[in-house]
Amino acid sequence: MTEKKENARNRLPICTLGADGHGKTTLTAAMAKVIARIGAIHTDGNGDFEAQLPIHHPIREGVGITYRAIDYETSGKFYTQIDCETSLDVVKMLISGSPRIQSAIWVVNAVEGVTPDSEAHLRLTSDMHLPAVLAFLNTGDVPEDDEIVDICHQEMQELLNVYGSEKETTPIIVGDVRKALDYKGDRITSPQWQPIVDLVVAMNSTMPAPVDTEHLPLIMPIYEITEAAKESVSVRGEIMQGQLSVGQAVDIVGKGDRIKTRVIGIDGSEVRVESEPDWLSVGQVLCTPKTVKSHSEFTALVYLLTFEESGTHIPLIENDRPDIFLWGVDIPAHLQFPPELSLLTSGAYAHITIALDLPLVMEIGTRFEVKKMGVRIGFGVVTSVV
Secondary structure, eight states: OOHHHHHHHHEEEEEEEOOTTSSHHHHHHHHHHHHHHHSEEOSSSSSOGGGSOOEEEEEETTEEEEEEEEEEEETTEEEEEEEESSHHHHHHHHHHTSSOOOEEEEEEETTTOSOHHHHHHHHHHHHTTOSOEEEEEEOTTSOTTSHHHHHHHHHHHHHHHHTTOOGGGOOEEEEOHHHHHHOOSOOTTSTTTHHHHHHHHHHHHHSOOOOOGGGSOOEEEEEEEEEEETTEEEEEEOOOBSOOOTTOEEEEEETTEEEEEEEEEEETTEEEEEOOTTSOOBTBEEESTTSOOEEEEEEEEEEEOOHHHHSOOOOEETTOOOEEEETTEEEEEEEEOOTTOSEEOTTOEEEEEEEEEEEEEOOTTOEEEEEETTEEEEEEEEEEEO
């Protein structure tokens, strides 16, 4: 493995959350400035985060988010921190899993308090089951002993408790991100930098180690049956996580079946397994035995693409019948909206209950696309399964 790939595996991908204008980018820039003093910045240039141009990152072909990223090391832990340009970019990133965020920093401005967008971001971290979310209360021009800061702090703590974070492990750091960024000195214990240092210390003590997908249970969807012979079948697929070797015992799951078998040959993306020719089909998944199940009913967060992203204004409505594209196959589905929703329009997102005509392998965090009339109109992530 190259040093670049090894470093990427060791970095924890995190993001800044919060409403537009609450200080996400300023906080990230201030962190880069402080970490350049107490740790190491690994991005190109001198760590001047605000001077870096936004990066347009494709989620799928024709769909993207705009963000800036910085890599750094502190106390022996490596991070890639993502800062999205808009609130909607944050939503698209978390739902699509591109890039796949594993923890977050939630930023709230004391003057405006927790806005609907800000609360929505925190709710998404609960839906995505992020293991750690740290909170930063940006005081701005408000003195820290002002009553408005106490009110905002209490509101943030209540929401952190509602969405699954415990007070003992989720500190709320209070500070002025603009003063931290504009500070001209380099004294770590300065009043301007102390909140940033406290935040970095909290990150190092509470955020998890990055997930190494190679050490997760195997998931390899079947995209094509390339050859079928007596008692063996060759399939083409893609290893999404885990590892595969000749002689390895695997289950083949999906479309209502669980077939126990083993790998008898590997040639690039083609895998040969012991099986009768008519047992396997596109859309099934090779997996580590007894690790995943197929489901036909689940709840998901679904984002509907804008006209610029999809070329269409097709909405989703209650009892709609789109196709769900997952593991290389389209499966007809039936939608059930929450009581307060009857229509999902372009650029919006919502929790939707979905029933598939055939069960497919899925677990919390599985991503998929939504199609109507053969056109991709949205994407989603599984938040619970029945």
